[in-house]
Amino acid sequence: MKVDLNDLHAFMAVARAGGFRDGARLTGASASGLSEAVSRLEARLGVRLLNRTTRSVAATEAGERLLERLGPAMNEVEAALDVVNGFRARPAGTLRLNVPVSAARLVLPAIVPDFLAAFPDIRLEVIAEDSFVDVLAAGCDAGIRYDERLEQDMIAVPIGPRTQRFAAAAAPAYLDRRGRPEHPRDLLHHACLRGRFSSGAMTAWEFERDGEIVNVDTTGPLLVSVGAATDLAVDAAIAGTGIIYLFEDWLRPYFLSGALEPVLEPWWQRFSGPFLYYPGRRLVPAPLRAFIDFVKTSRPSPTSTEDSHPRPGKGG
Structure with missing residues (x-):
């Protein structure tokens, strides 16, 4: 039975991503193109590989079995083709x-x-x-x-x-208005701009000095998605909304310009x-x-x- 390898790749992308749109995002193809490829593969094999609803896409039992075998096989094909690169x-x-x-x-x-x-x-x-x-x-x-x-x-x-550090920072105007924290626990009385990962976990505000580690469960007026909306939190901090906790390298340009002022710098924690x-x-x-x-x-x-x-x- 002759099957187009591109159709197999399309099926794998959609099945692993759990949807045509996400599969398209990962592969750079169009969602409609992936849908046509999977339909063509199903017609060629004579069996349904994906169960489709308006909200989700999931592999059928036949699709799961095919996916299990295709993964290692496709890796071997790619490895074999890549040998040519050596020439x-x-x-x-x-x-x-x-x-x-x-x-x-x-x-x-x-x-x-x-x-x-x-x-x-x-x-x-x-x-x-x-x-x-x-x-x-x-x-x-x-x-x-x-x-x-x-x-x-x-x-x-x-x-x-x-080596990197997490840094806390706020606009000088905010600190003039609300005071400058001297210990991490002082953050409990400040407006903190927090982040949340896609998993739902909140970013930890952890500080360290002379062997003492302090974790602070901060609260504040703004919560953003880590990565996707981090710049919004930075802009809010610059506007004087509250204190932000982020990579020092991310905030350094604002330290240099004076838009943000370091907070609790002796407590900034280093990490690899x-x-x-x-x-x-x-x-x-x-x-x-x-x-x-x-x-x-x-x-x-x-x-x-x-x-x-x-x-x-x-x-x-």
Whole structure:
């Protein structure tokens, strides 16, 4: 039975994403094109693979069985095709990265332009979101995450700054009006601009000084989605609405301009920088290998982890 590989890819994308629209977002195809491809595949096989409603799409039992077998098979096909890349003068193909919004804003801008200039035959797709996803299920080759969010059996390579801090800040006018906190617990009496992850978890406001760690359950007039609406919280802080807690690198331009003033700086907590991570059980595609090598050579770090040693995950 002859089946178009593109139709199989379309089915996998829709089944893994749980919908035609989300599948289209991950693949760059149109939702209608994916729908036609899946219908064509079902007609060819003579069996329904997806149950469709106006609100959701889910694999049938036959679809689930096919998906289980297709995943490893497609990985092998891609690996076999990628062998050809070894005969090219320059790596070519598409590299898909799944990254948090903070990495897209604070880490990748210092890397991507030079990488694309060095490898003009590589097309880079960056999917920025703050939900914790399986990079393979999302159709990506690799991801960027922080240490506590790495999955098991993943290989990790340091990328970007190796040490970062979370910073608290507010507009000078707000602090003149409400007072300047001297201890993290003083934040309980302030208007705090909070964030919430797509999972529903609230961002933690954690501070540390001389071995003392203080977690503050802040409240305030504004709650935003982490990543997608973070800039709204920054704008609100600049306008004097309240105190914001965010990556120091994100807020630094506003410190320099005077739009925001650091709050509780001696208490700002340090944490290790992000990692580029990818599955260790499959052949590394040529575009990803080029990116890994570029990251290692352009930003050498004494804390680099070797490719040959998968990094244990801590969940997340």
